[in-house]
Amino acid sequence: MTDALRERPGRIDPAFVVILAGVSAALHVGKLPPALPVLQEALGITLLQSGFLLSMVQLAGMTLGLAVGLTADGIGLRRSLMTGLLVLFGAGALGGWAQDATSLIALRALEGFGFLLVSMPAPSLVRQLVPAHRLSAMLGIWGGYMPLGTAAALLSGPLVIFATSWQVWWWGTAGLSLLMAAWVWCAVPSDNQRRPVPALDSRGTDREAWSQRLHQTLRSPGPWLVALSFAMYSGQWLAVIGFLPSIYAQAGVAGSASAVLTALAAAVNIVGNMASGRLLHRGVPAQHLLYTGFCVMALGAFLAFATLPFADGASLPPTIRFAAILLFSAVGGMIPGTLFSLAVRLAPGERTVSTTVGWMQQWAAFGQFTGPPLVAWVASGAGGWHWTWLVTGACSVLGVLLARQLGRQLEPGTAV
Structure with missing residues (x-):
């Protein structure tokens, strides 16, 4: 990748945009705990169902992590990142309309899939977007995406829910993912610009x-x-x-x-x-x-x-x-x-x-x-x-x- 793609004068470093995309995805993981008391009252969610809501994102990672990583390497890193953000947007937007625990649990599983599509390609993207002498520092910053997103959700979630409703909290995090998808599309060079890619078939997937x-x-x-x-x-x-x-x-x-x-x-x-x-x-x-x-x-x-x-x-x-x-x-x-x-x-x-x-x-x-x-x-x-x-x-x-x-x-x- 050329230095021109790594350094864009007057613009935010594309690697930071990737990291911020990870933070926005982490918000979806951390948005649930502040909303649980309200959800239990509004939707009649039981303690057992609350446990499934909390663990569903991790269950997706535990079963699909390797598969999603393979998919990201195959379809392209930027494409995987943007797809994940759009999945988070769609699942979060629909979640705000959920009327029962079953549908919310299913949408949490979908959010877990979207989260993986964002988090899997990000380290490799950062590797391609920064010079070698900055790689360790940038990957160290990337490593903080989850605690930063979780802490932001724990602090802002109760305020938003108290001032509005849990639905607005869901729609707000969904809207942020949509904005991040647009920012990634504008700021992060495509896979073809960053490096030569192997031949793709008619569906746009890696033939390897x-x-x-x-x-x-x-x-x-x-x-x-x-x-x-x-x-x-x-x-x-x-x-x-x-x-x-x-x-x-x-x-x-x-x-x-x-x-x-x-x-x-x-x-x-x-x-x-x-x-x-x-x-x-x-x-x-x-x-x-x-x-x-x-x-x-x-x-x-x-x-x-x-x-x-x-x-x-x-x-x-x-x-x-x-x-x-x-x-x-x-x-x-x-x-x-x-x-x-x-x-x-x-x-x-x-x-x-x-x-x-x-x-x-x-x-x-x-x-x-x-x-x-x-x-x-x-x-x-x-x-x-x-x-x-x-x-x-x-x-x-x-x-x-x-x-x-x-x-x-x-x-x-x-x-x-």
């Missing part, structure tokens, strides 16, 4: 067999290692952040304060993502960042949840425990930023970057799908949250072991 890209990806150790590492991170992060409102409610914290504290805990994750990009750019080995992230997550969860034998089973003061949660999320944020960089580097070929990211996303969704129930099961058996650190600590230990193996896949002394 998808099975070849699939085999090339799954027979390489790099995609497996980054995918399993992401599962170890995502499962424990969502378990801790996702249950914070319940934990605070049990502690008697007001709902408004709980929303702000939870949004802050999610938002500081962006700090680690951006820091990882800068540190990788300065030559800090990716393996060291993963070690640090997993070890600090284990320590933060222990300080936040464990009871202290030398203090007659008491926990640390609430202020210190919340600071530990912030540490858990902020430093842990170095893990996804680093893994996105590694996914781009360890993909077995240029045409398999989205497929590798899809495989990583599929395992990340698996972690998010299984982590919270596991923590809840342990908490139910223990009669409290004080053994949560044991589950998150086990994930961190496995993450450190995987990081060790990832280090062996990289050339000694070479920064990502």
Whole structure:
């Protein structure tokens, strides 16, 4: 790709437009929790149905991540991104008219598909839109798209719903996706402009067999290692952040304060993502960042949840425990930023970057799908949250072991 396409004087960097598209897609994932109490009252949604609404996006990622990654590599990265934004627009717009839980659950599944079409090609697009010396920093910023979108939804959703209705909240996020699709169309160069593409058939799809890209990806150790590492991170992060409102409610914290504290805990994750990009750019080995992230997550969860034998089973003061949660999320944020960089580097070929990211996303969704129930099961058996650190600590230990193996896949002394 030429420098003229990378740098457009007077215009926002196309790579930032791609990142903003990811944030707008993440809003659809995070828009549900603020609306759940209203939906339960307005549509008569049960607690079980609420659980399906929350998990449906992750279920789509857990089952379709690799397939969507293959599709993105085949039909074109920009085309996949725009299609995903349009799917999010359509599903969100229709969701605002939903009259029952069944239709809303089905549309949440469709939103999950649209989210994958946006998130799969984005790292590969960023790779093609920025010079090599800026790649690590930009991928670190991209790694923060999910916590940024989630935090924005947690903060703005209650305000919009209180001032208007949950339907307006749904239509607003849908309209934002439509605007982002138009911006991507205007600002991001087409696949043919960015790089030569293989011959396409009459339907506009890649003639290269998808099975070849699939085999090339799954027979390489790099995609497996980054995918399993992401599962170890995502499962424990969502378990801790996702249950914070319940934990605070049990502690008697007001709902408004709980929303702000939870949004802050999610938002500081962006700090680690951006820091990882800068540190990788300065030559800090990716393996060291993963070690640090997993070890600090284990320590933060222990300080936040464990009871202290030398203090007659008491926990640390609430202020210190919340600071530990912030540490858990902020430093842990170095893990996804680093893994996105590694996914781009360890993909077995240029045409398999989205497929590798899809495989990583599929395992990340698996972690998010299984982590919270596991923590809840342990908490139910223990009669409290004080053994949560044991589950998150086990994930961190496995993450450190995987990081060790990832280090062996990289050339000694070479920064990502």
